[in-house]
Amino acid sequence: xxxxSDKHTAMPWADISWHEQWFASYVAERRVKAxxxxxxxxxxxxxERVLANAREIALKEHFxxxxxxxxxxxxxxxxxxxxxxxxxYNTFKDRESCNHxxxxxxxxxxxxPLGGEEKTVRDTALAAVGLHNRFSLPPALPENLHLVAxxxxxxxxxxxxxxxxxxxxxxxxxxxxxxxxxxxxPNLVGGAIVAAALKGRVAAYADLRxxxxxxxxxxxxxxxxxxxxxxxxxxxxxxAGRLLQSLPSSTPYAAARDLLLTRLCSEGADxxxxxxxxxxxxxxxxx
Numbered sequence: 001x002x003x004x005s006d007k008h009t010a011m012p013w014a015d016i017s018w019h020e021q022w023f024a025s026y027v028a029e030r031r032v033k034a035x036x037x038x039x040x041x042x043x044x045x046x047x048e049r050v051l052a053n054a055r056e057i058a059l060k061e062h063f064x065x066x067x068x069x070x071x072x073x074x075x076x077x078x079x080x081x082x083x084x085x086x087x088x089y090n091t092f093k094d095r096e097s098c099n100h101x102x103x104x105x106x107x108x109x110x111x112x113p114l115g116g117e118e119k120t121v122r123d124t125a126l127a128a129v130g131l132h133n134r135f136s137l138p139p140a141l142p143e144n145l146h147l148v149a150x151x152x153x154x155x156x157x158x159x160x161x162x163x164x165x166x167x168x169x170x171x172x173x174x175x176x177x178x179x180x181x182x183x184x185x186p187n188l189v190g191g192a193i194v195a196a197a198l199k200g201r202v203a204a205y206a207d208l209r210x211x212x213x214x215x216x217x218x219x220x221x222x223x224x225x226x227x228x229x230x231x232x233x234x235x236x237x238x239x240a241g242r243l244l245q246s247l248p249s250s251t252p253y254a255a256a257r258d259l260l261l262t263r264l265c266s267e268g269a270d271x272x273x274x275x276x277x278x279x280x281x282x283x284x285x286x287x
Contacts, residue, residue: 053155074128
């Protein structure tokens with residue numbers, strides 16, 4: 001397949017249409033092998049949304065062309081391993097199957113869709129795919145890799161919030177795969193999840209005990225949003241707020257729930273004020 005020329009595009013880094021076609025073909029070959037393709041369809045839609053989120057972050061945060069292109073490619077390929085993972089293990093839980101970030105690197109090296117990219121872009125995108133599902137990024141990463149990996153992680157989390165909000169707002173019982181096979185039992189409470197929220201830290205998957213724990217954990221992701229664009233989207237999209245509001249308003253979730261909702265409300269007000277101020281400046285500067 002020939003790569004589409006970037007010569008006449010206003011932003012050459014933004015045209016990754018060849019890669020999108022490659023990804024669609026790769027996924028289609030695996031989808032037909034699945035006994036139940038619905039979970040894979042969810043991953044396809046998720047990938048599309050993560051890519052859109054990454055574009056927004058790269059544009060609004062003024063990434064250089066090289067970083068922006070690496071960001072888009074890493075966003076497109078961040079879950080490339082999910083399809084093989086599901087076919088092999090019938091689960092998306094890494095602890096019960098494989099590390100899908102590292103598996104993604106292996107697939108991309110084997111299939112080599114990034115072979116035509118500049119080395120810096122290729123290496124950064126590959127590394128960001130491998131890092132996107134880490135609990136936290138290693139210290140002292142090269143600046144360009146840290147920026148791209150954080151952008152992909154933010155873009156990924158923003159859409160996972162959408163998926164979970166839509167799913168948990170629907171009819172019960174919840175799909176076991178989507179809720180990580182957690183029981184929907186209000187009596188099961190992960191104390192470490194609540195403690196992390198109260199301390200303003202990101203909670204860990206390993207401490208989850210129930211669906212309500214998952215709701216609270218998703219709210220703590222605010223503390224791992226790296227960019228102003230991501231933090232504002234986290235609030236304005238409303239997914240995190242709805243997930244938190246659906247938690248019991250009584251103990252043991254009450255204090256953590258209220259703290260996070262207050263923080264989101266404050267961030268939203270600050271973001272609106274900043275956005276209004278920025279618009280005013282731009283209008284004053286117009287000729």
